[in-house]
Amino acid sequence: MSSAADFVTVHEGDHCVLRPSGSLSLARLGDVPDRLEKTATPFDRVDLSQVEHIDTVGAWIMYRIARDHGAEIxxxxxxxxxxxxQVAKADKPVRVRPDRTHPFVRVLSEIGAAVISSGRTLAGLLGFLGATVMAAGSVIRHxxxxxxxxxxxxxxVVGVSALGIIGLxxxxxxxxxxxxxxVQLRQFGAEVFTINLIGRITLRELGVLMTAIMVAGRSGSAFAAQLGTMKLTEEIDAMRTIGVSPMEALVLPRVIATVVLMPLLGFYASLVAIIGxxxxxxxxxxIPPxxxxxxVREVVPLTDLYVGLVKAPVFGAIIAMTGCFQGMQVEGNAEEVGLRTTAAVVQAIFLVIVLDAFFAVFFTWVGWI
Structure with a gap:
């Protein structure tokens, strides 16, 4: 068994040496730290040649006493x-309160961090789009x-189970x-034009847009949570190990299903909205039915239906790829699954609204108004 820790102070030539002995471990230190703090003898060296054993606590005490006296170990x-x-590297001043930053500088810093994060996410989504296209090409070849x-x-999951909530x-x-x-048109005695409003806005915009938001909340979040959980449990790594491509087995079916069903769900939502x-x-x-x-047949042009049907598959692809992309980014712990699921929904809805604005400008430019 190691002996208890102790120390002596000796003079060797021009040097005054602190020479600890025994075991400098937590169990055997005893009152040595207190005695070291109270010693009045100045020394410029700490000689550890007679130390039998030392742990992190003992190393920290020896380093600190040498630092405070300007001594050499x-x-x-x-x-x-x-x-x-190692304890010397960890010896860094700790600020109880962080430095105060000017609010304007802090706001600029947060905006810059958000822009950088958005750029990285956009680049990742574009890369994921390329990987999805490559997986589709591989499936077409095989x-x-x-x-x-x-x-x-x-x-x-995406279509049949969503009919009830989307219809309501x-x-x-x-x-x-x-x-x-x-209510608004009654002020001008033009209540009959309510039919124009209902028919055009549902077929052209709200039917597909609200369906996309609902699908993003239901299916996009589900995709992110499912793939994120599989990533945590290393099922995706196991698939790669046995030679199965996760893009072909997990991502591509979800993208295809969402792209195919979004036009049908959008058309269904528009019809139900017109019925309401x-x-x-x-x-x-x-006004009789x-x-x-x-x-409705007289005032709603067929191009309004075409506009909705053209936008729907694009929205579906964005929703599915955003959900799958965020799910594949999960790493670390279960909390990451929740964060990525939330990010998938927010990003999908944001991109859908941005693309909807782009489509509105584009179709106006080509004359589909």
Whole structure:
């Protein structure tokens, strides 16, 4: 058993040497730290040649006493010297309160960090888009690798299971549009134009846009959470190990299902919204359903339907790739899954609205108004 720690102060020529002995470990230090603090003898060297054992606590005490007295540590073996070097690196001043930063500088710093993060995310999404296209090309070249069962399962999750909530949302939105439009148009004696408002805005904009937001909240978040959990449990690494491409097996079926179903869901949402608006027009404005339908056919051009159907698959691709991309970025712990899922929903909705604005300008430019 190692002896208890102790020390003596001796004079060797022109030097005064502090010479600890025994075991400089937490269990054997005893009152040595207090005695070292109270020693009045000045010394310029700490000789560790007689130390039997030293741990991190002992190394910190020896380093601190040498630092405070401006002394040199000598006689340490390799292990003791390594511990002393490590505690010396860790000896940094700790600020109880951070430096005060001017609010304007802090705001600029946060804006810059947000811009850099957005740029990196955009670059990552573009790279992920390229990887998805390459995976699609590989499946086209090797049709046997196409996973039909996975795509059909995603059809049910993305489409069939969402019919209820999308239908209810669209029906209520149609009622709200009709009610608000009728209230405003009544001031000019033009309640009949409520039908124009309902038909055009639902087929052209709100039907597809609100469907995209709902799909982003349901399916985009689900994709991120599923892939993120698989990343944490190393299932994706296991797939790569056995030669299965995660892009082909996990990402591509989700992207295909969302791209295919978004036009159908958007068209379904638009029809349900028109039905909701027509019901309110029947009850509030006393416009019969037959008249309502005939008026919709007259005032809504077919290009409005084309605009919605063109935008829908693009929105679907953005939602699916954003969710899958964020899920594949999960690393570390379960909290990361929640953060990435939230990021997937926010980014998908943001990109959908940005693209919707772009499409509005583009279709106006080509004359589809």
């Amino acid at each position: 000598v006689g340490a073996d390799a292990d003791a010297q390594r511990l002393i070097d 049709p046997r690798r196409f996973r039909l069962n996975a795509v059909v399962q995603r059809f049910e 949302m669209s029906f209520l939105i149609g009622i709200v549009i009709a009610q608000q439009g009728a 608006g027509g019901l309110l027009c029947w009850i509030s404005l006393e 037959i008249t309502f339908i005939q008026r």
